[in-house]
């Protein structure tokens with residue numbers, strides 16, 4: 193069960209301010225649950241955990257069985273919300289050196305999340321000595337980055353394996369009826385999964401967008417959904433210990449004091465991509481109408497040796513949200529050394545995790561002294577269930593928080609602007625006027 197600890201914010205936020213924000217958070221929660229706020233046509237994720245049935249889990253697992261033992265690699269093509277949830281879960285749950293170890297599961301690699309020619313070339317080189325399958329994910333079915341990557345991969349697969357095998361080895365996850373990817377999948381006879389209309393990309397990790405790649409990497413998606421389901425129950429109650437209410441209320445209380453940057457902190461490199469997923473969730477949901485907390489992330493203790501100076505001592509516009517893991521999965525004890533040249537014998541007999549925990553505590557106290565409020569979100573351990581809880585808690589807190597801020601948390605008008613410029617610069621048919629206008633600026 194997720195535990196939100198607000199003790200390390202007490203020097204900064206009065207109980208009066210916090211309680212006022214809790215009242216606002218209850219209203220935000222009510223708006224999310226009743227579906228009567230802005231963007232309410234994108235609330236399909238709210239009841240998703242309780243609505244996911246065994247048929248969907250079984251359908252994902254049937255693709256796992258279809259490809260098990262037949263492919264070495266699965267390429268997952270997608271960007272933004274069609275990439276980050278799966279990437280986050282797979283990074284969190286995998287062995288740190290999975291890419292260099294033998295397993296019975298195919299290795300999952302990602303494509304279509306950048307437009308780097310080097311990445312595309314090196315991916316093809318890597319795949320050239322492997323048998324592979326592809327999951328292509330795009331809700332709109334028209335996003336440039338994954339469309340380019342899929343065109344390249346499809347051509348390679350058809351050349352190497354033939355069109356008939358591709359029908360078995362390509363799965364498309366997209367809209368039920370609209371978009372170029374839907375048309376292509378129907379025409380080519382690929383298996384498909386549907387992204388519900390009312391679930392936006394950044395809230396889609398518990399749809400096939402996240403579930404299929406996570407299952408293909410060998411993880412238990414039933415447990416992931418169970419964790420989310422538990423959080424759905426807990427987070428739907430307007431109670432003082434509702435973790436989503438606590439988190440949303442406190443981050444808005446701190447924001448109201450002028451701290452405009454929230455840094456998501458982890459002390460376990462497996463959680464690096466939780467930061468990436470969370471940044472998209474909060475950045476795209478709240479950063480609009482010239483408002484919103486800027487979401488950043490760091491990996492400690494690694495980044496204490498780079499960003500630590502700024503956080504301790506730079507402009508006082510920051511606060512931290514620490515995602516802490518109570519129990520490490522492994523045990524490594526530091527041994528005594530006869531020579532003790534490194535002077536570390538005072539640590540002999542201690543687990544590495546004990547040192548990590550002291551690093552967490554020492555850093556928290558130093559940052560509080562430096563004027564950085566700290567929110568703590570603790571999970572029991574890194575596994576599918578806890579990750580499911582975390583995903584859902586952050587999602588519902590995001591909806592609540594967006595309504596507290598007074599924005600529509602479920603649209604993303606700002607991400608269209610740069611896309612128009614790219615199309616104009618690349619002379620896409622239909623963009624002739626925009627092309628002329630943009631060239632005049634160069």
Ligand code: PA5
Nearest residue numbers: 272273274330331332335393394
């Ligand atoms: O959250 C979002 O809406 C975006 O990040 C999208 O997920 C991203 O742009 C990919 O879109 P699509 O799935 O339509 O290819």
